[in-house]
Amino acid sequence: MMVNIMLATQGTQMHEQEVKIQSGEITLTGTFCAPNANGEFPAVLMVHGSGPLDRDGNMKGQNLNIFSQLAHAFANRGIASLRYDKRGCGDSSGNFMTTGYSDLVQDAEKCLDALAESKTVSDNHLYILGHSEGCSIAPQISERRASVSGLVLLCPSIERVETLLVRQALQLEKEIDSLPGMSGYLYRTLFKIMGRPFRTQKRLIRKVRESDLPVVRHGVTRQPAKWLREILEMETERVFTSTHTPMLLVAGEKDLQSDPKER
Template sequence: MTIERELSFTSAGHRLVGTLTLPAGAGPRPGALLLPGSGPLNRDGDHRRLPLGIQRDLAAALADAGVATLRYDRRGVGDSSGRFPRTGFHENVDDAQAALAALGADPAVDAGKLFLVGHSEGALTATAMAARGVALAGMVLLAGTGRPGAEVLRWQAARLLPDLPAPVRLLLRLTRTDLVAKVARNHEKILATTGDVAWVGGQRLNARWMREFLRYDPRPDLARVTAPILALTGDKDLQTDPVDLPVIAASAGGPVQTRVLPDVTHVLRRQPGAPSLRAYRREVTNPVDASVTGAVVSWIASLG
């Protein structure tokens, strides 16, 4: 019977709280730290407007395979202290490193068999942390990118344009607005800021995180990672380009396996037909697709 218990740890004076999921049977067991995508997400990977449940589903699948997991509330979210809107990308990496240390220190976990499993921004968090030289048995990058954040966001703007509501597309045409160019101009405004929070394009942004994300290029950090890597991206992903998979493979300092998952979206669910962000709310009523959990579980089992 799977056991779940609260586990708290400290990072930069903040108390972060998560759930340690332990498989049935005697330990110590291999352990995996589950890292979520962008935004104020709780330990399960849920946003108050969109309950993704990605880390919850991964924890359940890995527990069934005999792997312990830790997932935690980000700073200023759920039971964790801090202020999320003022937390930078590299501070998220610091928090993840503290979480990995807490996972490895638990007597039910084998500290010599630790894995990182990151989704979207979490894949970048895993990469940046692994490059610091932490001891890892392997790293899983789900919908991870292989180029600077500014390039990723410009690609997203171009990729998402056909999915915008028809009135918005019409307005862009009537005003002769180049969406990609507008996004690039907003990036310049963000990079010119110096505070933690700024107003850009009528929106209040975590400017510190945005500046660090826009400038972060994962390729030099990937070159420092010698642990095995599994990189998976769905062919219906509108936020991560599957062509980044060979970039990740070419950049990494160790062995890499990559796979494009048919009909899988950025939220790791199956979506037949044309990809659309508007389908996310319906998709997340289903669990993470078995092609994702199956690939992650079998790969970690082969190394653990």
Template sequence: MSPREVQLRFPGPDRDLAGTLTVPVGDGPFPAAVLVSGSGPLDRNSNAPRMPIDSTRQLAHALAPAGIASLRYDKRGVGESRSLRDGTTEGRNGWKRVGLLDNAADTAAAFAALATRPEADPGRLFIVGHSEGALLVAHAAAGLLTGPSGPRPAGVVLLSGAAQRGDAVLRRQAAVIAPTLPAPVRALLRLLRVDLISKVSRNHDKIRATTTDVTRIGGPTVNAKWFREYLDHDPRADLSRLDLPVLAVTGSKDLQVDPADLAAIAEAVPGPVETWCAPDVSHLLRTQPGAASLRAYKQEVRRPVEPAVLGRVTKWVTARAARERDEPGVVEERHRG
């Protein structure tokens, strides 16, 4: 038998958000996890119009056979989460008006909604985030741990999660991506004497000077509110409040997040930590043959998420859920794997 999928809506800070609850075969309540997508206009499955990453859907379907329920949702302004409470529907670019902290508030709302579902065991709830989702998970979980009484996460999973300020992450991306560009593009940049890192830093200054949610930087409109919050967001402040079990996984060929940040996550988190640098895995959680390159992304998304990554997450969540069932509330000595 296949797991059951329930389409639902739950209250968010400014609208009801739409999602899918995947329920394992058998009798619940089950351990359960909120699955949070990365940056941009991603739906509940982590798919954008021209980039079907599909990571949250595949993760949900990996967790279910292990007896773990999950809730994944369309981000605010995307898919079925474009409808406002007054009945109107935003245009396709409504997501550009949403800030980083708005997205984190939606993650907390999804966790609260999952905790009320009869299919989910409120004492064994997890939050799993990829890329920006890892930042949202850390921020939401830190707030849930220190906020008013209510369900607390039993653990969090950070996939391709950064441990540096946003502006530092983007400058590093410019530095490591430049050598992977096609040779004619690199030659043109040299001819025009374009320093990508300096250009990125200048764009940061332009965005910080804006006051609107959306603005134009060099032509196209950008989600300025999100960038202003992201540039100065230091995830280590949230990581330092995570007194709970954490699994952090980053691929060795991740060009968007430094794999060395795994050590920084382990250093910052006060709870027990397990880290894994997945060999030859890219930011999209797929194995990437040859030299790391963004140009491989369009081919990568045609393949499944690396089974070893899905297996590592499933095994960790299953083990944590079993331990929480047998010894609720017990936090063991920290572990760095």
């Protein structure tokens, strides 16, 4: 159920309302954005990429406001949207570090159901926009909810997650090894102290698989082990080939995650 809390923003072309959505014992907080007009509108649920992200796609040290910009652009074109804080992030309850991938799928599914219940949303025009990790969550939900008309996937990948993580680590090593000047020197010195990305990534993957804990310590950091174990076991290609929902795939030519060779 989507419960309206307050009118957060109102303008000549759109209005926004803060909402609360129940997902099991977790209360998710988000923003419903819609054109400032009467009637029913096409609607989009926005599903995040990986990391402790709030409803706008921001986290500590990274303020991109991707989803808020998209929501406002959609509203100005007659499209409603719902964006939400991940569990344990922003104003949502829960613990992000102990959250599994399956929990994130459940949360997105509950948000889609709440969006579909809105009286201002058209029954025949319900879409999911996924970014990065959200590109895997979106098709999984669409197979369970026949009401989904289409998917918009930003930076999708069909590689197994372990392959993707190792490839990214190797690419990072390659770029740092060729980085000139003081920056390159400092990064390479850090590699000597902390370990090179490839070996560090492989150690983390092995440690997570050997553990049944929700969180593990890796070096000086704590890692969400439950989440990583679940996505490592996910057959990404099957996720995409199993869905019959129309998809629009959007990726950059130089994106480390969306390898052009996969397309």
